[in-house]
Amino acid sequence: MKVDIQQLLDNCLPDASVQLAVGEFEGPFYIRKPCTVTGASTTLWAKKGPVLVIASKGVKIKNLRVEVTEHSANADDFTCLVSTAADTKYENVEVIGNIKGIRDEEDVWDIPQVIHLGELPAESRASFVMEVQVPVGVRLKSTIRDISISPEHLMPGRNKITIASEKLKEGTFIYGEILFESMFIRRAYINGSVRPNVSGYVNNRVVYQASSHAPAVMSGSSNTVSALNIIAPMVSDPSVGILKRGQRLSINGILEDKIQLNLTWSGMIQQMDVDPYVFMLEKNGKARGDDSLIFFGNPSSRCGGVKCLDDNGDKSILIDLAKIPAEISTISVAYSIYGNNANNNFSKIVDPVVRILSEGREKLRFFAKDLLIETTIVAIEFYRYKNEWKINTVGAGFRDGLKRLCESYGLSVI
Known part of the structure; x- marks a missing residue:
C-alpha cells in the first residue's frame, strides 16, 4: 500500500505524533502544524530541494534522513531542509544537502564524502x-x-x-x-x-x-544519487559515465531495456577464473528457487530476460528488463572466483571494472576498487522503484565465497 506522507502531515491533529514507515519517500513535504514527526529508518528525498519545509512552530523531528539526490551548484536546488520557525527541535536527523532558515547551519560546510x-x-x-x-x-x-x-x-x-x-x-x-x-x-x-x-x-x-574558497554546498555523501551527480565523463571517452560505490540512479535516459555487462581488468597477479552469477530476487530479497540463479550451469532464465554467455572465455551477462516478470524486484549481478583456493581473491585482480553496455555502446563504467580478501562480490543491482528500474552499485562481497552469497539469498548450497 502506498504511503502518502503529505496526507499524514496534513491530516494530523495539532500537537499529535506522526509515525513514518520504513522506506524512502519522494518529496517535497511540508509541515504546517505543530506536531512530532518520527521516522523509522525513513528517508525523505527529492532530486532538487527543498525536500522538507517546516512552516509551523512547535515541530519536533526525530530519526529521519533528509536528502537531495541531485547535486547542484544552485544553493536552492541543493537545499534539503527549510525552517521558518526558530523553535523546531531535531533529534537524530541526518542531512545531505544545504540547510536554510537555521542560523549558522546554513553557512559553508566543506567535509569529505x-x-x-x-x-x-x-x-x-x-x-x-x-x-x-x-x-x-x-x-x-x-x-x-x-x-x-x-x-x-x-x-x-x-x-x-x-x-x-x-x-x-x-x-x-x-x-x-x-x-x-x-x-x-x-x-x-x-x-x-x-x-x-x-x-x-x-x-x-x-x-x-578543504578548499581555500570553500564551496557553497556541502561535499556530502549520498546513497541515492542521480545521473547528474555521479556520472562524471571520462577524459578518454566523454560519452561513458563513471559510477561510484554505494550510489543509485534511474536508468531512464541512460540505458534501454536490453543491457550487457562485462567484467574486465588490466591484469592479474595470479591466473584465476572469474565467473558471473545473476540472482533474480523477489520483494523479500530472496530467490524463489535454484532456477532464479543464472550462471554457466543454468545459462538462461525461464523468462529469457537474463542470460550468461561464454564466448571462448569472454563472459557476458545479457539482461532484457522488458522480459523480467513483475514479481522480480531486484536483479543482483555477482562475480565469483572459481575454486576453493583461499589465496585466490579479488586483491589479485588489478583494476577490475564492470562495463555496462546498451544499444551496442558502453554507457556506464563501475570501478570495483578496494577489494581485498573477497572471493565473491555483488557488483551491481538493478531494482524496481516506483515503476522504474534503478541501478545500485554495490562493489562488496564475501571472503567465504559463493556459498555464503547464495545462502544470503535463500538458496541452499551443498
Missing part, C-alpha cells in the same frame, strides 16, 4: 590528517573500534583533524564512518586495508583538505 586511507602497515600505528571547514561547533565520532579521531570537538571555521589507528593485523579491512554531529548529522565514509611491508607509507599524510 569518502576518506580513502589506502594501505596501512601491519602491526604499526598509523596516522592521517584532514582539514575541514564547518560553520558551527561539531562533535566527531568514529564508528570503527580501532580508529580514533582528535580533536573530538571542532570549532567553527577551518579545523585540522588527526585520524589514528592502533596496531592492526595483516589482512584487516577498515570500513566505517566518521559522523559530524551538530544540530544535524553529516556522514563521511572511511576505508583502508592493512598489509605487510607497505612501501612509501608516511605518517600524517593528508587525506582531505
Whole structure:
C-alpha cells in the first residue's frame, strides 16, 4: 500500500505524533502544524530541494534522513531542509544537502564524502590528517573500534583533524564512518586495508583538505544519487559515465531495456577464473528457487530476460528488463572466483571494472576498487522503484565465497 506522507502531515491533529514507515519517500513535504514527526529508518528525498519545509512552530523531528539526490551548484536546488520557525527541535536527523532558515547551519560546510586511507602497515600505528571547514561547533565520532579521531570537538571555521589507528593485523579491512554531529548529522565514509611491508607509507599524510574558497554546498555523501551527480565523463571517452560505490540512479535516459555487462581488468597477479552469477530476487530479497540463479550451469532464465554467455572465455551477462516478470524486484549481478583456493581473491585482480553496455555502446563504467580478501562480490543491482528500474552499485562481497552469497539469498548450497 502506498504511503502518502503529505496526507499524514496534513491530516494530523495539532500537537499529535506522526509515525513514518520504513522506506524512502519522494518529496517535497511540508509541515504546517505543530506536531512530532518520527521516522523509522525513513528517508525523505527529492532530486532538487527543498525536500522538507517546516512552516509551523512547535515541530519536533526525530530519526529521519533528509536528502537531495541531485547535486547542484544552485544553493536552492541543493537545499534539503527549510525552517521558518526558530523553535523546531531535531533529534537524530541526518542531512545531505544545504540547510536554510537555521542560523549558522546554513553557512559553508566543506567535509569529505569518502576518506580513502589506502594501505596501512601491519602491526604499526598509523596516522592521517584532514582539514575541514564547518560553520558551527561539531562533535566527531568514529564508528570503527580501532580508529580514533582528535580533536573530538571542532570549532567553527577551518579545523585540522588527526585520524589514528592502533596496531592492526595483516589482512584487516577498515570500513566505517566518521559522523559530524551538530544540530544535524553529516556522514563521511572511511576505508583502508592493512598489509605487510607497505612501501612509501608516511605518517600524517593528508587525506582531505578543504578548499581555500570553500564551496557553497556541502561535499556530502549520498546513497541515492542521480545521473547528474555521479556520472562524471571520462577524459578518454566523454560519452561513458563513471559510477561510484554505494550510489543509485534511474536508468531512464541512460540505458534501454536490453543491457550487457562485462567484467574486465588490466591484469592479474595470479591466473584465476572469474565467473558471473545473476540472482533474480523477489520483494523479500530472496530467490524463489535454484532456477532464479543464472550462471554457466543454468545459462538462461525461464523468462529469457537474463542470460550468461561464454564466448571462448569472454563472459557476458545479457539482461532484457522488458522480459523480467513483475514479481522480480531486484536483479543482483555477482562475480565469483572459481575454486576453493583461499589465496585466490579479488586483491589479485588489478583494476577490475564492470562495463555496462546498451544499444551496442558502453554507457556506464563501475570501478570495483578496494577489494581485498573477497572471493565473491555483488557488483551491481538493478531494482524496481516506483515503476522504474534503478541501478545500485554495490562493489562488496564475501571472503567465504559463493556459498555464503547464495545462502544470503535463500538458496541452499551443498
